[in-house]
Amino acid sequence: MFHQLKNILSPNLIKTKWPAFNIAEKFRSIHLSQTYCKLKEERRAARINPKIDDGTEGEKQFGIDSLSLKREELFPSEDTPNKLFKNIPFNQIPICNIKVSKNNTIITITDAKGVVRLLRSCGVEGFKNTRKGTNIAAQATAITIGSNALNKGYSMLRVRLSGLGPGRMSALKGLQMAGLDIISVTDNTPVSWNPPRPRKQRRL
Amino acid sequence: MPNRHIPFLARTVLVRNGNVDEAARILNRILGKEGILDQYRRTRYYEKPSQQRRRINYEKCKAIYNEDMTRKMQFIMRKNRADPFPGCI
Numbered sequence: 001m002f003h004q005l006k007n008i009l010s011p012n013l014i015k016t017k018w019p020a021f022n023i024a025e026k027f028r029s030i031h032l033s034q035t036y037c038k039l040k041e042e043r044r045a046a047r048i049n050p051k052i053d054d055g056t057e058g059e060k061q062f063g064i065d066s067l068s069l070k071r072e073e074l075f076p077s078e079d080t081p082n083k084l085f086k087n088i089p090f091n092q093i094p095i096c097n098i099k100v101s102k103n104n105t106i107i108t109i110t111d112a113k114g115v116v117r118l119l120r121s122c123g124v125e126g127f128k129n130t131r132k133g134t135n136i137a138a139q140a141t142a143i144t145i146g147s148n149a150l151n152k153g154y155s156m157l158r159v160r161l162s163g164l165g166p167g168r169m170s171a172l173k174g175l176q177m178a179g180l181d182i183i184s185v186t187d188n189t190p191v192s193w194n195p196p197r198p199r200k201q202r203r204l
Numbered sequence: 205m206p207n208r209h210i211p212f213l214a215r216t217v218l219v220r221n222g223n224v225d226e227a228a229r230i231l232n233r234i235l236g237k238e239g240i241l242d243q244y245r246r247t248r249y250y251e252k253p254s255q256q257r258r259r260i261n262y263e264k265c266k267a268i269y270n271e272d273m274t275r276k277m278q279f280i281m282r283k284n285r286a287d288p289f290p291g292c293i
Contacts, residue, residue, distance in 0.1 A: 015289030054245075059236030074230065076216050091212070127246060158212055161231075164244060176224050185213040185227045187235055191244045201249045 019184075033204040050064020055100060055168030076123065076184070085183055093183055095197060096157040096172045098142075103130075105167035107108060107145050107175075117152065120145040122167070138167025139174035156181045162188040 081091040092112045099106040106121040122137040125144060131137055149157070157180050161168060175182060205245050209215070215235070217227040251259070 032276050056232045056236065056241060058232040059235055060240060061229065072215055073220055074215050076218060080213070100251070103211065138205075160212075164241065169225075170229055172224055181222070182219050182224045183233055184212065184218045186212055186217075187226065187231055187238070187240075188211075189235075189244055192239050192245060194248050198247055198250045201252070 003180045053127075053166045054102075054164045055135065055166050056164060056169070057169050062185075084106075086089070088156065090183070093156050094149075094154045096175065096180075096182075097163050098159060098161045098167070099134075100138070100161065100163040100165035100167045100171065102165050103133040105132075105141060105165065105171055107141055107171060109145060109149050109157070109189050117143055118155075119150055133166060135166045135170035139170040139177070142171045142174025143178045146175045146180045150179060154180070156183055158182075158186065160186045160188045162190065164189065 005100045033045075041169050043159060048052065059105075081089065094112055094117075095110045095114065097108045097110065099108075104122050106119070106122075108116050108119040112115050120141050122132040122134075122141050127134070127140070128138040157175070159172060159175070159182055161172075172182070173183070215231070217231045219227045232241075
């Protein structure tokens with residue numbers, strides 16, 4: 001098609017402004033151009049506003065079901081609270097609460113009853129302002145609190161996550177890097193299908 | 205707000221062989237699939253009724269499109285052989 005185009009356009013005209021191959025590139029078939037432009041526009045938008053990392057790795061994954069392999073090992077059952085992990089029943093293991101938000105990550109370690117023993121947040125750790133809400137801050141915080149917990153004698157933990165934010169996965173990773181033994185991961189994000197009216201939309 | 209679920213039984217994944225990352229990913233995947241994370245994100249800010257209508261209409265259209273498209277693909281890919289892909293697992 002482009003060759004025909006080149007032949008139709010007189011060589012003089014081409015020479016005046018652009019070389020011939022450029023002219024051929026300037027023309028687009030009508031039925032494709034709209035989709036193409038749209039795609040381009042989308043790509044541009046994606047580049048300008050990169051997707052916010054809210055720490056939910058694996059959300060959009062569709063694995064060929066690895067879940068079906070050993071279901072009974074993965075999910076708790078009615079016997080789990082009394083199941084022994086290194087001679088401690090599951091419901092006696094200390095708890096680590098990780099509260100993740102867009103701007104901060106707060107990690108507390110409590111005993112099995114829920115009495116807070118250790119608390120650390122990204123702000124306490126020394127990250128201030130926007131740096132608080134990063135995955136690196138969360139990981140550093142988790143490593144600090146993890147080593148503190150080890151010193152206090154909490155080697156096994158049940159983790160309870162709540163909220164979405166950049167620290168969600170990296171806090172877990174930090175705890176692991178500190179050398180703690182994580183027994184289970186629970187999600188405790190407060191989600192309601194008939195919530196009270198939330199605050200108004202952000203104006204951008 | 206009281207938590208009406210049994211703690212550490214609901215929305216819990218046990219860690220297998222120290223593989224925390226896998227457990228967290230499974231948890232995220234399930235939460236994502238069930239639409240819990242979407243609902244959480246949606247309720248951070250008030251969604252005006254008009255926006256809600258638009259979203260729901262869009263979702264309906266998308267679901268219809270997806271359904272039709274899967275049916276179409278199934279139709280194109282249908283086969284009538286004893287072993288449809290010989291030599292493959």
